[in-house]
Amino acid sequence: MTLVRTHAPRRRARLGIRLASAALAGATVVALAPATAMAAEPAGAAGAEARPGGVDARAELEAFIADGSSTAAFAEVxxxxxxxxxxxAGTSDLATGQPVRPDGRFRIGSVTKxxxxxxxxxxxxxxxxxxxxPVERHLPGLVPNGxxxxxxxxxxxxxxxFDYLEDPRFFYRDEASLRDWVRGSSRWQDYRPEQLVAVGVAHPPYFAPGQGWHYSNxxxxxxxxxxxxxxxxSWQSEVERRIVKxxxxxxxxxxxxxxxxxxxxTHAYAKLAEGPADITRFNPTVADAAGNGISTPADLNRFHAALFGGRLLRPAEQAELKxxxxxGSGHSFYGLGVAQADFGCGPLWGHDGGLPGWGTLLFGTADGKRQVALSYNPYAGADPSGLDAAVVNVAVKTLCGGAAAAPADVAAGLSALRGAGR
Structure with missing residues (x-):
């Protein structure tokens, strides 16, 4: 599978790190304005005027599609x-004009972690x-220095x-190589986890074990x-048996x-010169346990509430989780498969994720009492500059209860998300 390479190494797009909304380096793209629809479903008086915590979340979703860089966004608080x-907000299928359903499914990317x-x-x-x-004890011979x-x-x-998704075979470098992936066989290639690990360990490590931090799928x-x-x-069977069911x-x-x-x-799209290409379907084995999940905002919020509410882990393992x-970002820290980020109102916990044409945010309070789950569909190959701020605004406004996200909070939130692995 071919993913995205951008000019700045730290900002390289890979699974869970800006992959969903990275800009093509030097690509020629055409601005496309999707048909827009808006749906809101307040839950009783608490949801009146679509203002969770006094916030007009409806406006925040509209911001995702206002500049034409994303086709859809939906969320639950x-x-x-x-x-x-x-x-x-937006359109779930450009071919039919079907409006977005707030209970729809989407690819969650690195929230799988x-x-x-x-x-x-x-x-x-x-x-x-x-x-x-040591890894060597359980998976002997698989990892050098295991x-x-x-x-x-x-x-x-x-x-x-080394993150296997930073290997050049998993990048698209420009619009031509993006088109090759959209139309070619690599999009459908089946990978075994041993193959993905072999790609990663074929590269030198970033640093000696325990001597730094680098997000690696x-x-x-x-x-x-x-x-x-x-x-x-399989890990899928165990996740389903222990958590999903x-x-x-x-x-x-x-x-x-x-x-x-x-x-x-919702459908995912790549932005090509000849028009949007539907990339909803692809072989998810390229993501494996690093990010192949599919869910809904409601399900993700229930998972977050159970995890941070202490229903899935004993106190000892709950402490290890956190x-x-x-x-490397002053605003974010990483636990065991969860990130702690400060969006300007104290520490929040969760994860974000991305796949080509998909973006996800799941964050909430440490006690599991409040959370927001957001899905959005940025064009693969589009300029992501406006989407990052929109993601942070949703987190700040719905979880922190602010009527407007201060510039410093947006900057802190962006730093936190990038540091936490986007």
Whole structure:
């Protein structure tokens, strides 16, 4: 699969790091204004005027599609276990003009990591492994220097392992190579996790284990392999058995090689000179345990509430989940599959994610009492400059209750998201 290369190395687009909305370097694109529709569903008096916490969230969703760089956006805000607002803006399918449904499914990208790390922590609680076990103990011979890399370092991105998605074969460099991916066979290629890890370990590590922080999707492909080794079942099966079914996340799936998205969903698009190309379908094995999940805002919020409300982990593993390391941004820290970010109103917890044509935000309070889940569909190949601020505005306004996001809060939020792995 070919992904995006941008000029600035730190801003390279890969799975979970600006992949959903990165600009093409030097590409010629045509501005496209999608047909727009707006739907809001307040939940009783608490959702009156679509103002969760006194905020006009409807306007924030409209900001995602106002400049034509995104076709759709929808979100849900929950507090104390109940929905206080949800809404949608834009068009789910440009071919039919179908408006966006606020309960639709979408690809969640790196938010998948939070599900995978939760299962690993449950296995720790069961005594099947320890966080400080070396990778070599459970996956012998797979990772060079695996005896010096711990399970913990995989989950908090301090292993130093090269991110396989930074390998040139996974980039598109310009509009021509984007078009090649859209039309070519690599979009449908089936990958085994061993192949993805082999790509990552073929490159020199970023640093010695534990001597820095660098977001690497290779870490979570390995985490998925650990789950299989310890349980005898795929990481998808274990996530479904341990999290999805108990929480009744009926619209959440973690596909194997199925290329489509079942049920109501928005479509993803690449922006090409000849017009938008539908890229909703592709082989998700390229993402594996690093980011192949599909969900809805409601399901993601319920997962966040259960995870941070202490329903999925024992107190000891809950503490490990939130034991963070600095990411290099003064506003964000990374735990075990979750990020802590300060958007200007104190620390919030969650993750964001992206795939070509898809972006996701899931953040909430540390006690699991309030959260926002957002999905949006930026054009792959479009200029993302306006979308980043819109993402942060939603987080700031719905979770912090501010009537307007101060420039300093937007800057802090952008720094936090980039530091946390976008």
């Amino acid at each position: 929950r507090q104390n276990g109940r929905r206080v607002w949800r809404g949608a 939070s599900f995978v790390s939760t299962v690993v922590l449950q296995l720790v609680a069961e005594g099947r492994l320890r966080l400080d076990d 005896g010096a890399i711990s399970v913990r370092q995989l989950l908090n991105h301090t292993s130093g392992l 290779t870490n979570y492909v390995l985490a998925g392999m650990l789950i299989r080794k310890l349980t005898g079942k 108990p929480l009744h996340l009926d619209d959440t799936v973690f596909p194997r090689s199925e290329t489509g998205v079942r049920g109501p969903h 034991r963070t390391v600095p990411t």
